Amino acid sequence: TLSPEKTAEMVQEILKKLQTRGAVTINNTEWNAPTIPKVYVRKGRYEQSKLVFEIANPNGLSTAELTGFIRNSEVATDTRTVDMTLNLSGKSVQNITIPINGPLYDATFELSDGTRKGIDQLYYADGTWSYNVPHLVEEAALKVTPQEAFMPSTDSYVVERNAQLSGKLTEALGNNQVVSLFRSLRAGNTVADFSAYNAIQFTASGSGRIEFSPEKASRAGNEQFRTVFDLTSYPKTYTIRYSQLSNGVGDTFSAEDLRWLSFYVLPATGKGYPQNFDINLKDVKFIANAEPLPKAYKLYPNYPNPFNPTTVIEFNVPQPSDVKIAVYDVLGREVKVLANGQFFPGLHSVVFDATGQPSGVYFYQMSVGRNTLTGKMILTK
Numbered sequence: 001t002l003s004p005e006k007t008a009e010m011v012q013e014i015l016k017k018l019q020t021r022g023a024v025t026i027n028n029t030e031w032n033a034p035t036i037p038k039v040y041v042r043k044g045r046y047e048q049s050k051l052v053f054e055i056a057n058p059n060g061l062s063t064a065e066l067t068g069f070i071r072n073s074e075v076a077t078d079t080r081t082v083d084m085t086l087n088l089s090g091k092s093v094q095n096i097t098i099p100i101n102g103p104l105y106d107a108t109f110e111l112s113d114g115t116r117k118g119i120d121q122l123y124y125a126d127g128t129w130s131y132n133v134p135h136l137v138e139e140a141a142l143k144v145t146p147q148e149a150f151m152p153s154t155d156s157y158v159v160e161r162n163a164q165l166s167g168k169l170t171e172a173l174g175n176n177q178v179v180s181l182f183r184s185l186r187a188g189n190t191v192a193d194f195s196a197y198n199a200i201q202f203t204a205s206g207s208g209r210i211e212f213s214p215e216k217a218s219r220a221g222n223e224q225f226r227t228v229f230d231l232t233s234y235p236k237t238y239t240i241r242y243s244q245l246s247n248g249v250g251d252t253f254s255a256e257d258l259r260w261l262s263f264y265v266l267p268a269t270g271k272g273y274p275q276n277f278d279i280n281l282k283d284v285k286f287i288a289n290a291e292p293l294p295k296a297y298k299l300y301p302n303y304p305n306p307f308n309p310t311t312v313i314e315f316n317v318p319q320p321s322d323v324k325i326a327v328y329d330v331l332g333r334e335v336k337v338l339a340n341g342q343f344f345p346g347l348h349s350v351v352f353d354a355t356g357q358p359s360g361v362y363f364y365q366m367s368v369g370r371n372t373l374t375g376k377m378i379l380t381k
Contacts, residue, residue, distance in 0.1 A: 037112070037113075037118035038059045038113045039056065039059070039088070039111060040111060041053045041056070041111060041120055044124070048158055048160075049100050050098060051100065051104075051124065052097050053095070053098065054093065054094075055086070055088065055095075057088050057091060060090045060091075061088055061113055063085050063088060063114070065111070066082060066085075066098070066110070067081075067109070067110050068082045068109035068110060069081060069082065069108050070082060070106075071105045072103055073103070073144045073145060073146055074105055075144050082098070103160040104126060105125070106124060106126065107123070107124045109123075127186050127189075128183070129142070129163040129181070129182075129183050131165050131182070132179070133167060134178075134179070136169055136177065137168065140165070141166050142163065142165050143163070144161050147282070156197070156285045156286060159183060159261065159284040162280075162283070163183070165181040166277065167277055168274045169273060169274060169276075169277060170274045173267060178264055178265075180262050180264045180265065181262075182263065185258055186259075191259060192258050193255070193256045194255040194286050195254060196288060197255065197286035197287055198242050199240060200214060200239075201237065201240070201285055201286075202238055203282040204238055205231060205232060206277070206279040206280050207277060208265060208266065208268060208278075208279075209229070209265075210264065210266065212227055212261075212263055213261075214245070214255065215258065216254075216255075216259070217257040224247060225251075226344070227244050227245055227345070228343065228344055228348075229349075230350060230351070231279060232312060232351060235282065238347075239290050239347075241290050241346070242254075243292070244345045244346035245344075246344050261284065263279060293316065293345065296316075296318060297321075297371065298315060299315045299373035299375055300313070300315065300375075301375060302314075305378060306377075310353045311377060313338065313351075313364050313375070314348065315347075315349075315366050317344070317346060317368075320344055322341065322343075323340075323343045323348075323367070324340045324368075325337070325339040325350050326365055327352055328362065328365065329362060330360065330361050335357065338351070338364075359379050359380055361376065363375065363376055364377060
């Protein structure tokens with residue numbers, strides 16, 4: 001059995017001999033041997049805002065020409081042109097860094113010695129933002145845009161490009177029906193290792209409740225880890241620590257084999273149809289320095305306070321729990337239930353809309369079992 005290296009050497013030798021002999025007749029068909037590139041890419045990788053190529057230069061060329069096109073996003077109609085002369089310094093193998101100066105979705109390159117003979121053609125593609133909706137959804141629309149400020153760093157990994165999904169759900173979802181916005185982390189849904197980080201961070205806005213799941217290749221659908229958060233009408237930064245993710249049976253999440261980041265739209269309970277939904281995601285990234293969550297239940301001061309007519313109430317849940325968040329007036333009468341159900345570990349938020357309520361002092365209360373936490377807020381009109 002030949003090693004891959006020995007096989008490659010034999011193939012190169014055969015091609016060289018065919019090239020020197022010119023046309024070859026095989027089964028009465030004339031075949032011209034291909035022109036072997038004098039310089040070619042052995043392997044390459046993308047490192048957020050730059051491409052790194054390992055270039056083989058067996059002929060000791062001093063320079064090579066790299067030309068091509070780059071797209072910033074899945075839906076981009078404009079392309080950026082690349083036309084560079086690479087300094088190879090005659091080295092047989094050399095790493096060359098190609099600055100991209102911004103996000104990259106896909107790119108097509110040609111590498112040659114400048115004579116247009118023996119061209120090495122290359123193609124790179126990132127993972128794709130996409131969505132899944134059943135026939136019950138009307139007016140579904142996906143919008144993908146480059147980040148406004150692309151800032152790669154050593155302690156984070158940017159999931160490039162922002163995404164927005166909107167539509168109208170006309171009736172209740174049936175079994176195995178989902179509305180989701182998702183991002184494959186690598187082209188072809190190949191596995192990626194993000195175990196060097198401890199959280200996923202993003203800015204989101206929109207309406208409704210979202211179930212978030214970084215999906216592992218080693219787990220079936222019902223075994224995936226997830227958490228739930230509520231969207232607000234204004235952009236808010238969410239930090240989902242790995243420790244917050246739960247699969248319901250007490251397993252610990254690990255990120256060595258991720259394929260997708262999935263955001264599932266959960267229909268509002270107690271409301272009729274149709275229901276409009278909108279999720280707007282920006283600046284998604286893996287981070288390595290997220291601080292640990294508080295290890296106790298906590299109810300935070302609402303903001304703004306005083307308010308008119310809406311305010312946000314945040315609370316922390318250290319473990320999967322049934323939580324009720326309700327608002328009361330000064331007489332102790334329940335004004336509105338903002339949340340009542342199971343919450344996964346992590347920081348959550350609800351919005352109190354006091355439209356139709358009189359000005360005055362209100363109290364908001366977090367109830368977990370027999371334990372309660374209370375805050376005070378003022379509505380001014």
